[in-house]
Amino acid sequence: MRLRTLISLLLMFCCAAVQAQQTQFLADRHVARGMKCETCHTPDNKLKTSGDLDVCATCHGDYAAMIKKTDGKYEVNPHAQHEGALPCSECHQGHKEGKNYCGGCHNFVYKVP
Numbered sequence: 001m002r003l004r005t006l007i008s009l010l011l012m013f014c015c016a017a018v019q020a021q022q023t024q025f026l027a028d029r030h031v032a033r034g035m036k037c038e039t040c041h042t043p044d045n046k047l048k049t050s051g052d053l054d055v056c057a058t059c060h061g062d063y064a065a066m067i068k069k070t071d072g073k074y075e076v077n078p079h080a081q082h083e084g085a086l087p088c089s090e091c092h093q094g095h096k097e098g099k100n101y102c103g104g105c106h107n108f109v110y111k112v113p
């Protein structure tokens, strides 16, 4: 009986943790991995840059690298874009849901993490 209570408590805890993770935004998920606000921001909360791109490219690489990494999930790779040095944050927003930037002109539907 006590074991069962323990198990159901554990299950409740796990489900809550999974739910919390899913509702977190990109910045929260990075902070949860041990990164800080200053990883992405200057002291006045502007997004840092990496060459022509957002700071993101420092760790994740440029579009060429990202195309390779996200090949195959969608018919048109969201990183294979024709807009030049498009900020990563046009789609990957830090503190809100990701945005389907390409959908402004095309019929592609992406789920942006």
Ligand code: HEC
Pocket: 026, 029, 030, 033, 035, 039, 040, 054, 055, 056, 057, 058, 059, 060, 088, 089, 092, 094, 113
């Ligand atoms: C200091 C290094 C660093 C910086 C800067 C950084 N990331 Fe990450 N990011 C990581 C690591 C580490 C992971 C976890 C491993 C992985 O999935 O590559 C990750 C995971 C991700 C993921 C997939 C998993 C998730 O939580 O969604 C996305 C999408 C992502 N980062 C986008 C971005 C974007 C967009 C930016 C810029 C606003 C950014 N990252 C800046 C290190 C970084």
Ligand code: HEC
Pocket: 053, 056, 057, 060, 061, 062, 063, 066, 069, 070, 071, 073, 074, 078, 079, 081, 086, 087, 088, 089, 090, 091, 092, 101, 102, 110, 111, 112, 113
């Ligand atoms: C046009 C919108 C868009 C832009 C701009 C964009 N991304 Fe993405 N990104 C996506 C989508 C959609 C996914 C999910 C693709 C998938 O799961 O295969 C994704 C996935 C990712 C992931 C997770 C890949 C994985 O599977 O681990 C990382 C990291 C990432 N993007 C980084 C970047 C970086 C860095 C830039 C800027 C150089 C960038 N993105 C620009 C739409 C975008």
Ligand code: HEC
Pocket: 026, 027, 030, 031, 035, 036, 037, 038, 039, 040, 041, 045, 047, 089, 092, 093, 094, 095, 096
């Ligand atoms: C993984 C990178 C990343 C981390 C870590 C991060 N942010 Fe952000 N932040 C962004 C991006 C990208 C934007 C651009 C606006 C958006 O997409 O929401 C932003 C925008 C902002 C803004 C401006 C909001 C606006 O709408 O103009 C503030 C303030 C901010 N962040 C504060 C913070 C604080 C405080 C932390 C630490 C708890 C933090 N950020 C951590 C990526 C990050």
Ligand code: HEC
Pocket: 076, 077, 078, 079, 080, 081, 082, 083, 101, 102, 103, 104, 105, 106
């Ligand atoms: C401002 C409008 C606009 C946005 C935003 C936009 N596109 Fe396009 N795209 C176009 C136009 C215009 C064409 C050329 C039309 C044609 O060829 O029929 C095109 C053509 C394309 C093509 C086919 C061209 C080729 O090289 O064969 C692809 C693939 C594509 N876009 C992907 C994307 C992706 C991925 C995004 C998001 C990063 C995006 N587009 C965002 C307007 C846009």
